[in-house]
Structures are given as structure tokens and as C-alpha cells.
Amino acid sequence: MKYAVIIYWSGSGNTQQMAVAVAEGARSVDVGVKLLPVSKATVQDVLTADAVALGCPAMGDEALEEEEMEPFVTDLEKEQLAGKPFVLFGSYDWGDGQWMLDWQERMKRKGVRLVDEGLILQNTPDEDGLAECRELGVRLASLVNRQ
Numbered sequence: 001m002k003y004a005v006i007i008y009w010s011g012s013g014n015t016q017q018m019a020v021a022v023a024e025g026a027r028s029v030d031v032g033v034k035l036l037p038v039s040k041a042t043v044q045d046v047l048t049a050d051a052v053a054l055g056c057p058a059m060g061d062e063a064l065e066e067e068e069m070e071p072f073v074t075d076l077e078k079e080q081l082a083g084k085p086f087v088l089f090g091s092y093d094w095g096d097g098q099w100m101l102d103w104q105e106r107m108k109r110k111g112v113r114l115v116d117e118g119l120i121l122q123n124t125p126d127e128d129g130l131a132e133c134r135e136l137g138v139r140l141a142s143l144v145n146r147q
């Protein structure tokens with residue numbers, strides 16, 4: 001079965017809530033869905049997936065979380081990802097979303113197919129935010145079905 005993988009890091013649970021909602025959306029379409037914290041994910045999970053969602057909040061100074069997500073993304077950058085459908089998402093607080101713009105640039109340089117703009121939500125997602133996450137999951141999973 002074709003499947004989408006959703007891999008996230010979350011310190012205080014906001015990006016995790018987003019990830020769960022992306023997964024809910026993706027499951028509403030008829031594809032397999034794997035939802036994994038980055039600590040349990042491998043590069044292989046990404047390479048074997050038909051579509052990929054990665055979530056990480058703004059950390060450091062507009063950076064990815066440095067212990068787990070940054071090394072994971074660095075490892076991904078060593079792989080052949082051209083054409084693979086991707087979406088990025090994450091929570092932030094006081095910044096202007098620069099971490100997400102930088103992250104998108106990195107992924108674009110690898111030739112991934114960014115299905116949508118990175119979805120950023122301030123702090124804990126509200127109902128509207130969760131609905132946006134579900135919608136993102138639907139769009140990603142719909143693409144898997146059409147491949």
C-alpha cells in the first residue's frame with residue numbers, strides 16, 4: 001500500500017498536535033499513514049514513503065531543533081529526494097517564520113516537490129489551525145493516490 005510518513009519533533013507538544021492533525025487528514029484519504037517522532041524515525045522511513053510531512057518548531061534562533069531534527073534533516077540532504085512530495089509544518093512563538101523559509105529553501109535545493117507552503121502556527125494550535133493541518137494532510141495524501 002502506498003503510504004505517507006509524518007515525522008516530527010516537539011518539545012512542548014504544539015508541533016505534535018499539528019502532526020496528529022496532519023495524520024488525521026491523511027488517513028481520511030485511502031493511503032497508509034505512519035506517524036513518528038523523529039527520535040523513532042530513520043532516513044529509510046522517508047526514502048520508502050510515497051509522500052513525506054516533516055514538522056519542527058522554531059528553536060534556537062530561528063533554527064531547527066538541534067539534537068534530533070537538525071541531524072535528521074542533514075542526513076536526508078545526503079539522499080536522492082528529487083520529485084518526492086513533501087510538506088513542512090511547525091509551531092513558533094515570537095519570530096517571523098524565518099526558520100520555515102530557510103527549511104523550505106534547503107528542501108527545495110534537494111529538488112523535493114513542496115506540495116504547499118510550510119504551515120506555521122503560533123504556539124498551541126486552535127481549532128482553525130488544526131483544521132488547516134488536517135487539510136494539509138488531505139492534500140499530501142491525495143497526491144500519493146494519484147502517483
Ligand SMILES: Cc1cc2nc3c(=O)[nH]c(=O)nc-3n(C[C@H](O)[C@H](O)[C@H](O)COP(=O)(O)O)c2cc1C
Binds near residue numbers: 016
Ligand atoms: C529554546 C527555544 C528556542 C526558541 N526559539 C524560537 C525562535 O527562534 N523563534 C520563534 O518564533 N519561536 C521560538 N521558540 C518558541 C517555540 O517555537 C514555540 O514555543 C513552539 O510553540 C514550540 O513548539 P513545540 O510545543 O512543538 O515544542 C523557541 C522556544 C524554545 C524553548
